[in-house]
Amino acid sequence: MSTSMSTSLLIPRGTPRVQYLADGAQRVFTYPFPIFTADDLQVFLGAAPQRTGYAVTGAGATAGGSVTFTEPPAAGTVVLLRRRVAIERTSDFGESGPLPASALNGELDRLTAALQQVAGDQELMLRFADSDLPASPLLPERSLRQGKLLAFDGAGNPTIRAPVDEEALATYIPPGPGATARRVREKLSDVASVKDFGAVGDGLVDDTLALQTALSAARAVFVPPGTYRITNTLTLGHGRTLYGAGQSSVIRGASTAFDLVHLPDGYASLSALRLELGRTGVRLFGRDGPCVQNALTDLTLWEPEVGLLLDGHADPAKPCYWNTVTRVLVAKPAKHGVWLTRSGAGDTPNANRFHGVRVYSLSAPMAGSGFFVEQGRYNNAFLDCEANLWPEAEACFRVGAVTDKTLIVNFYAESLGSLPNLQLDAGSAETAVINLFSASAGPAILDRSGGRYTAVNAGYPEKNRLQRSRIAELVVEALRYDTEFVEPATGGVVALDLASSVYLVSAYGGPVDLRLPAAAEANGHAVTIKRTDASANPMTLAETGGPGPDGRRIALGNRHDFVTVVSNGGGWWIVAGNRLPGNARYHEGAGLFEPDLSQALYLVSAWSGAVEVRLPDPAAPHAVGRTVSVKKTDGSANRVLVTQQGGGGPDSEEIPLTGQGHAVTAMSNGAGWHILGRNP
Template sequence: MTSSLSIPRGTPRVQYVADGAQRVFTYPFPIFADDDLQVFLGAALQNTGYAVAGAGASAGGSVTFAQAPENGTAVLLRRRLPIERTSGFLDSGPLPASALNGEFDRLTAGLQQVAGDQDLMLRYADTDLPASPLLPGRAIRQGKLLAFDGAGNPTVRPPVDEEALSTYVPPGTGAVSRPVRDKLSDVVSVKDFGAVGDGVVDDTVAIQAALTSAKAVHVPPGTYRITNTLTLAYGKTLSGTGQTSIIAGSSDAFDLVHIPDGYATLSGLRLENGKAGVRLFGRDGPCVQNTLSDLTLWDPQVGLLFDGYTDPNLPCYWNNVARVLVARPSRHGVWLTRSGAGDTPNANRFHCVRVYSLSAPISGSGFFVEEGRYNNAFVDCEANLSTMAQACFHVGAVTDKTLILNFYAESLGGVPNVLLEAGSVETSILNLFSASAGPAIQDRSGGRYTALNAGYPEKNRLEHSRVTQLTVEALRFDTEYVEPLQGGRVDLDLTSSVYLMSAYGGPVEARLPNAGAANGHSVTIKKTDASANVLTITETGGPGPDGRSVALGNRYDLVTLVSNGANWWIVAANRHPGNARFVEASGLFEPDLNQSLYLVSAWSGAVEVRLPSPGAAHAVGRTVTVKKSDTSGNRVTVTAQGGGGPDSEAIALTGQGHAVTAMSNGAGWHILGRNP
């Protein structure tokens, strides 16, 4: 160490950022010895890997690293002296200047070191008002955060979860943390843009600014007064908390909400007043796939207005409306129309939409499809109107394929429940509840509609409807299997078209209802078991099929029956019981072929059984058997109209039991069997 150094003004520390190549770094302050210099790489104090030069020089020196520090590494060089005094001066002894200079050098260097440390410390400003520097006691500050009270003195506060302040993690498997700022920006509140919601301040600009700035905008509870139309643009969402989120128009001179494009959502709001509560139209783009849900519209001129507008390329199609109440409209509750040369509103869906006038005057209709060419559907909707309305549901002239399902119509006056204008076509009405005193369906279309359970007095139920032309691609029959455990009687209620019946447990009587109560009904009955028990078909209060009971004795025997209101008739069977007729007469007998077996007695004299011409309509394809049943010697001769007989000859049956079986092929009678 030199006897005296010049200690320049400044802080005894210097810092660099390594570039990966530099090995030599200078320090511009004096040190007394190499050990007085601390070397840091980043936050790590180094003890080896470098060499110090320049100790004892007033201008400082340098540090040379064996290897260049990595690029970007902070390199800190600082002087660090122990604050101590190890030398002393004797009384009356020598007092050399070099010794005094050395002591002063160390004192100065130590003071610079303390001043440098203070520069890195938090401290009160020189101009600050007096404040306590004392920390709260250990027991008080343990586990707490340092804070300052109202006077600026140190105090403590409960600990804060800093991560919770900066991030948000939703509950559930797979959730990831997000910055709270991002989470809060998911949905913007109209109050973020200055809306007040007190029903007095004009919130129009604030709400529209929110809609312009954000994709999804929330309307907190409150009454938000507007003086001009709000525009809900493409893909935007405006939602509230239900009846407590109110947007109130200052008058009915303007529409409250315009949706001039597609894919927007409006929900959970109460809209009051307005020329139209909500108007959908294709001004900025195709007005398609918009959603209106859970809305209440109070005191509008028109509740919901679907407008085809002016451009056919920007249609009002495929919009969805659900759970909407339009209360006290002065003109129409729901109106589909066209204000220009655009296309008509088509294929829009309305579900659970209610128009309720609450006895207030209404000049139009609950629902008015003035123009709507194709497939607008109204399901589970309702109109309850005062007596001056035009109709609960009004279908205009420029409409096609309007669907009305489960509609509830009510009025205290003679308001038509459904009014169909001339020009409307293919309106379908299913399950109309007509609670207005007016006509259920006032038809001016010339019958160009279909209805089911929807008219008056005829409800157009399927069982009372007449189908003049029906094309069926897949005809299905309701089938029922019946097997009484011990046989017995089964009363058929005809709720099924086909009865598969088993008599395995014992003989079964299948009793049909009286033909008079089953006009037009067709039923097929088939025996399914292989037992010897008989399935007998009878009729309640009537003679039975074809005027008698029918027995199905074998497995797979079946019969198809039709009632004409007077009798049950057999129209098809696979094992029809054979009909037989006993004839006792002499002379000529001409069978009508209604039976397949004729037992002929010639006891009183010879009998000629003359078959009809083989070409007769009732003979072609028929098979008939003629058998002599008596023991007399009188003959039974079988002939045919026009001469001859079976196989072109008269057949004589001379003894009891002699028989002949013949069939007509349309040209002649041919013998199939003969005895003898």
């Protein structure tokens, strides 16, 4: 057995419905029948069902409770309170299973409430009196009663008569070929006006009930010129349309304590209206269904706290996306002009389109931003929009932390203050900005995202910022490289992060060991490293966790030496380098000298004693393909002996240099050192 109730109510005799006639001052109305939950009570003002603007107390009490309105209903308004429960069974008692009194009482309570509900509905039906003689309750067939009037024959049974309403018989034929005659009454029913439902439009009378009744009765409602004062939120449900005659059709909130218009569902349209005041001018959110494909066009929102609010709300299954906002002016907002956010656990607003939307402070104080995409994933687009703001506002356009792939095209930002034209918060990703006009005194783009944006003709002083792109053909008139100067104070290992294209490196402070990232992490990246100092400190270039460019460590021995390398993902490869004229090193000191082959010429002095110049193994990575010259510079009798690692020397023999000016030039082919020239 399963049950949805653990307690029971006493359901007294009576009809679960009560009506009052409002006097314009009373806010609290009682209902003398029990309800199970607050959702079981329906509240009507006239013919319009209410969803907001009141609170229900007394749910679960046998004696009933009360409804308290935020604002007193207008005098003369009929207030209807009735209980409506779903006629369904929510429990199932198992065969020979337990039968708790609470479950049984709860089921009987529900059944009694449903029966009272049905009985109450029957009281409102057209029916025979209890004392009437038997008569037929059947209507004539549809084909017979079409276009006819209901009547009763001599026996009191239903019958039909020809129409006698002259207005209904009158016809209207529009001009032009192909037009057909229509009844005037049908013609007039094409357009439903709020004035058809009692709206006055003088700016004084409360027209809330009339407007909401019209929206409940008709799918498309026209607001004629006038000023319609409202004291509660208007709800534009699924597929509904509310439209006016432009600036002359004004809906004005009585205060900023409530939103003016809610679009809690999809496929609704709001157009050609001027909305004044309100906590929010128009709020779009998925409460009753997915908030999708709604259209807001040709609107003016005047002096709201927030102009347009797109809210991801509470349910991920009811997202706020694919809505279109076109030709909308938000004037004098106190906080934000356009705000995309999420008030609950729903999805962030995404894929919404804004075209020709303008936020204008008109010198009125403003605390927030013109456009604030606080939360928006993905692909919210803003085309040809503008923000002209109070000097102490936050930003003309702000992209918040929970955003991705926001598109901003041809945006106009202006302010007499120094607020940012465009602010990118930390956490925002892949914002694309095209053609930004920055007329505020603040930064064109205040970037706190770490460069996670793309800009074309935007920003200052760099107008363009492009992320990684693949181009089949590129014609360049001026090519500039991002350059970085590196000079460690005491030398040491320097990891190159490849954030720049050219590194100018100095080793004045000590030996420098430059490290490229692993080739697999830098596929397609090219970088140039050039030495700028003339010190004797060595400078080498290697790869982190890899063999290095062309499979070896590169030495930049002299000032102005450079190398350009590129990664193919498998390794780093040298594509350019240099050996400038005069690339030589002087060595003086007896004993063993092992050149690192970073120079092409070694001038060796043996004044202080004999010197052995030992070349590296010819198969060493930094020796293969190298040509090197060794020359004796002193006139002493001490000799300079040229050998190689492992024994022997060029052409398999040790080469003695005994006189001043004696020299030998050798090259390694990987198997041995071979003499290219010798003196004597």
